[in-house]
Amino acid sequence: MKKIGVIGVGNPQMGDDGIGPVLIHRLNAFPLFSDTVCFIDGGTGGMTLVHELAKLYTAIIVDAGDFGGKPGEFRIFSPEELVSVKQFSGFSVHEWDLIKTIEISKVMEELPEHLHIMAIQPETIAWQSKLSKILESQIPVYEKAVWKLLKSATE
Amino acid sequence: MKRNLNIHINHITRVEGHGSIVLNVKAGRIEKLQWNILEAPRFFEAILRGKHFNQLQSITSRICGICSIGHSLASLKATEAALGVEISEQTVLLRRLALHGENMQSHILHVGYLAAPDLFGADSIIPLLKNEHKAVINIVRIHRLANSMSDLICGRTTHPLRFCVGGFTLLPTLKELQSLREELLNGIDTLRNAAESIQAEVHHLPDFSRETEYIALTAENLYALYEGSVASTDTGIHPLSEYLSLTNEYLLPHSTAKFTRHNRESYMVGALARFNINATQLGSLAKEIAARFDLTSPNYNPFMNTIAQLVEIADSMEDSIAIIDELLARGLEEEQPEVKIRPGRGIGALEVPRGILFHDYTIDEQGNCSQASCIIPTNQNNANIQKDMEALVPTIMNRPQKEIELTLEMLVRAYDPCISCSTHYLNVEFT
Numbered sequence: 051m052k053k054i055g056v057i058g059v060g061n062p063q064m065g066d067d068g069i070g071p072v073l074i075h076r077l078n079a080f081p082l083f084s085d086t087v088c089f090i091d092g093g094t095g096g097m098t099l100v101h102e103l104a105k106l107y108t109a110i111i112v113d114a115g116d117f118g119g120k121p122g123e124f125r126i127f128s129p130e131e132l133v134s135v136k137q138f139s140g141f142s143v144h145e146w147d148l149i150k151t152i153e154i155s156k157v158m159e160e161l162p163e164h165l166h167i168m169a170i171q172p173e174t175i176a177w178q179s180k181l182s183k184i185l186e187s188q189i190p191v192y193e194k195a196v197w198k199l200l201k202s203a204t205e
Numbered sequence: 206m207k208r209n210l211n212i213h214i215n216h217i218t219r220v221e222g223h224g225s226i227v228l229n230v231k232a233g234r235i236e237k238l239q240w241n242i243l244e245a246p247r248f249f250e251a252i253l254r255g256k257h258f259n260q261l262q263s264i265t266s267r268i269c270g271i272c273s274i275g276h277s278l279a280s281l282k283a284t285e286a287a288l289g290v291e292i293s294e295q296t297v298l299l300r301r302l303a304l305h306g307e308n309m310q311s312h313i314l315h316v317g318y319l320a321a322p323d324l325f326g327a328d329s330i331i332p333l334l335k336n337e338h339k340a341v342i343n344i345v346r347i348h349r350l351a352n353s354m355s356d357l358i359c360g361r362t363t364h365p366l367r368f369c370v371g372g373f374t375l376l377p378t379l380k381e382l383q384s385l386r387e388e389l390l391n392g393i394d395t396l397r398n399a400a401e402s403i404q405a406e407v408h409h410l411p412d413f414s415r416e417t418e419y420i421a422l423t424a425e426n427l428y429a430l431y432e433g434s435v436a437s438t439d440t441g442i443h444p445l446s447e448y449l450s451l452t453n454e455y456l457l458p459h460s461t462a463k464f465t466r467h468n469r470e471s472y473m474v475g476a477l478a479r480f481n482i483n484a485t486q487l488g489s490l491a492k493e494i495a496a497r498f499d500l501t502s503p504n505y506n507p508f509m510n511t512i513a514q515l516v517e518i519a520d521s522m523e524d525s526i527a528i529i530d531e532l533l534a535r536g537l538e539e540e541q542p543e544v545k546i547r548p549g550r551g552i553g554a555l556e557v558p559r560g561i562l563f564h565d566y567t568i569d570e571q572g573n574c575s576q577a578s579c580i581i582p583t584n585q586n587n588a589n590i591q592k593d594m595e596a597l598v599p600t601i602m603n604r605p606q607k608e609i610e611l612t613l614e615m616l617v618r619a620y621d622p623c624i625s626c627s628t629h630y631l632n633v634e635f636t
Contacts, residue, residue, distance in 0.1 A: 097318070098362075101349050150331050157338045158345060 052107035052162075054084075054203045056196055057092040057099065059113040059148065066121075066172030066185050070112040073192055084204050099151040104160040108203040110196060113148060115169030122184040124192060126199070127167045166199055168192070207233035208602055210609070224622070226594070226613055230602065238598055240591045240617075242462040253577035258284050258546075258568055259370060265564065265579065266364045269623055271314065273364045274307035274355060275557030276564075278431070279579075283564040284370050286551025288572075290544050295537065296372045301431045302528050303358040303365065304555065305521035308430065309351035310362070311558035312476070312514040312521075315621040316403070317344030320511045323615050324406035340402035343395050347518065350392045354525070357381055371542025379533060386529045389522050393490065396519055400494050403515065407498060410508040411612055415596045417505070417589055418469050419478035420451065422556050428479070428486040428520055430556040436482050438503070439468040445554050448563050452580050464588045465580070471588035474560025475620065476513035477504060488527075491520035507593050508619045514558070546572035559583055559621055583622045590620055 056077060062068030071091045078089050092099055092111070103109055117125055129152050148167070155161040170192065173182040180186070210230035224244070229237040249268055253261055262280040266273040278300055285292060318330050321344070327333055333341050352362045357377050360366030367375045377385075423442060424433035435443045435451055443451060454463040466472065480487075480495075484502035487495070495501070495516045500509060546568075553564045560582030567576040593616055601609055 097345070097348065100345060101352060104349075153331065153334055154341065154345065157334050158342055 051086070052105060053086050053088050054108040054200065055088045055090055055102070055106040056110045056112065056200070057090045057095075057102060059092040059095055059099070059111060061094050063177065063179050065174040065176050065178045065180070066170075066182050067114050067175050068179075069114050069170050069172070069181060069185055069192075072181060073112050073189065073196070076189060076193060077196060087200060087204065095151070097151075097154075099148075100154050100158065100160070103151065103155045103162055103165075104158070106162045108164040108166075109162040110166045110168060110199050110203075111148065112168045112170070112192070112196065114172040114175070115167075117169050117171060119171040121171050121173035121182065122188045124168055124170045124188075124195065126195070127169060129161070129165050129167065132167050132169075164203065168195065168199075210602070210606065224617070226617070228598065228609075228613075230598075233602070235595075235598060235602075238591075238594055239459060240587060240594065242460040242587065244461060246461055250577045250579060253566070253574045256574050258288065258566075258572050258574065261566065261574055261577075262368055262370070263364075268579070268581075270363055271311050271623060272307060272557045272559065272562075274303050274359060275555060275562055276579075277365050277368050278304060279553040279555050279557075279562045279564040280566075281368060281370060282553025282555065283551045283566045284553070284568070286553060287549040287566050287568040288370070288544060288547055288551070289549065290371050290542065292371060292542070293540055295532070295535070295540065296542075297431065298528050298532055299358060299373060299376070300368075302525055302532075303355065303368075304430050304557075305525045305528075306351055306354035306358060308521045308558055309518050310348065310355060311621075312518050313344060313347045313351060315558075315618075316511055316515050316518070317341075317348065317399070319621070320615075320618055321403060321406075323611070323618065324403060324409045326409070337402065340399060343399035343402065346395045347392060347399060350388055350395075353388065354385060357385055369542070371544050372540050376537050376539065379537060382529050382532055382537075386526055386533075389526050389529075392522055393519075396490075396494075396522060400497055400515060400519075403512075404497055407512065410506075410511075411597075411601075411615065412506070413508060413593075413597055413600070413616075414505040415507070415593055416503075417592065418467060418472035419481045419503075420467065420472050420474050420585070421479040421482045421561055422554065423482055424486075426486075428483050428488075428491075428524070432555070435554070435561065437467060437472070438481060439472075445552050448552060448554065448565075448580070452563070452585065454580065454584070460587070462587060463584050464591075465585045466588055471592045472585065473507065473589045474582050474585045475510055476517050476558070477507065477510040478560060479556060480504070480513040480516060487516065487520050488523040490523045491516045494519045507589075507616065510619045510621065514621070546570070550576075557582060559623055560585060581623070583620075586620050586622065590617060590622070 058070030058074035060067045060070040062071050074089045074091045225241040227239040262277040265280040266277040268276045355362045367373050419438040422429040422433035423436035452465045481503045498512045548570050550567045563580040565578040569575045
């Protein structure tokens with residue numbers, strides 16, 4: 051049976067780029083309220099994400115994304131919005147992974163029925179194994195936003 | 206008019222790792238043509254020293270994210286040879302299955318994602334989504350099948366968790382094996398369809414030929430991957446104990462990676478080398494795919510290495526089904542391998558996707574590794590890539606510069622080099 055999944059994308063060795071996996075490890079520490087929910091560390095994924103998306107009915111992808119917001123701010127996009135935003139900004143530091151992954155999943159007819167992309171505006175993308183202070187301080191806010199999406203997905 | 210060329214390509218794309226080529230042509234004369242490998246050494250052999258024998262395979266798995274299963278298995282074979290550990294037939298069968306999973310994973314990654322875009326005239330697999338989406342779907346499906354196979358036998362798709370000295374820490378269930386068998390059977394048509402798409406474009410592969418020495422494992426009764434003696438097309442069959450005199454690693458001032466040579470200035474390892482030595486032992490499906498591409502042994506066109514990989518995917522699928530049938534017939538038994546510490550030296554060799562891989566360890570009285578040496582396939586191919594370029598460039602020198610660049614990049618890609626694995630890099634520079 052297909053599941054509801056949260057996929058964190060990024061490299062924790064590159065500062066705020068690692069917000070996705072960092073959040074996944076935080077979420078994994080909470081007891082799950084449903085066995086149909088899973089948390090996936092997508093790392094710097096690439097094609098692996100195509101295979102992960104194929105297993106999901108609803109997917110929430112968390113990634114560092116430059117959507118022109120303030121550092122630490124987040125927005126939730128649909129795949130269609132993501133493509134249009136990408137046309138006027140660099141958007142994701144995992145541009146290939148995310149947008150191309152979504153394109154391949156569409157061609158494979160495996161795109162989850164519901165897909166949300168939670169983009170978090172980074173402050174520092176550089177060789178460091180910790181988040182910037184602003185993103186670190188916002189983690190409870192991001193967790194709350196993910197739980198809210200999960201709750202509505204499981205209702 | 207005599208040609209001058211001054212081209213510099215810093216990064217060759219669609220290879221694992223980084224490297225450079227330098228080509229200087231003045232008045233039609235090649236002044237410099239060099240395969241440069243600049244990536245920093247990773248010192249894995251030094252890391253192994255002092256480590257307990259139980260740790261060696263999990264450390265060496267990290268040499269490579271593509272052939273981690275192969276490095277783990279070569280490491281286990283060397284460790285077991287040093288300690289005198291006997292392994293069961295069941296373990297051999299499961300390890301062969303794991304190696305097939307990796308062969309399929311790595312080969313389809315190269316054939317489908319890295320090399321196929323050259324055939325279809327695209328920069329990457331992404332533009333193919335528009336006009337060649339059926340080919341992409343088939344490639345992704347085979348990749349998924351290979352991933353799930355590695356996941357089942359090894360515990361995850363990369364960096365195996367279930368291997369240990371003497372056997373496995375966790376076995377798949379018979380039900381899981383049965384399910385994998387079904388997936389493999391269904392995958393055969395997917396592979397045929399992928400081969401059909403690639404066949405339609407294979408005429409884009411350069412028509413180039415340079416005979417060289419080919420080296421691969423060979424065995425009496427099967428297409429050798431996990432075990433066998435070392436065969437050379439020049440000098441015949443050698444016992445594994447002679448591997449140092451077969452590889453002869455040496456250093457060059459411009460490279461951080463070692464090169465090797467045996468009977469000539471260079472030799473080739475990998476799918477085409479294995480095909481040239483062991484083609485008669487391929488299964489019927491692999492022979493069918495080879496015939497589709499008119500690939501017969503011996504073949505001296507290095508660009509056909511990609512097609513030989515496609516043939517090997519077929520063989521891995523077919524042999525995996527046969528192995529699963531055998532495991533299902535005999536059943537699976539939990540084993541408690543007996544491992545006793547004794548000092549000694551052991552050599553482990555097997556065929557990983559890019560060619561023959563050697564690990565050589567010495568274990569001391571405490572069970573710690575006191576010496577380690579790993580000879581990686583890409584190192585063994587470096588000199589052959591250089592010699593191929595030297596033969597190829599004069600035949601294409603009068604073509605447009607972009608075409609020369611692309612052809613040289615395609616040559617490198619054909620070898621499917623794992624530069625990070627061998628701590629090497631590629632970069633093309635024409636000045």
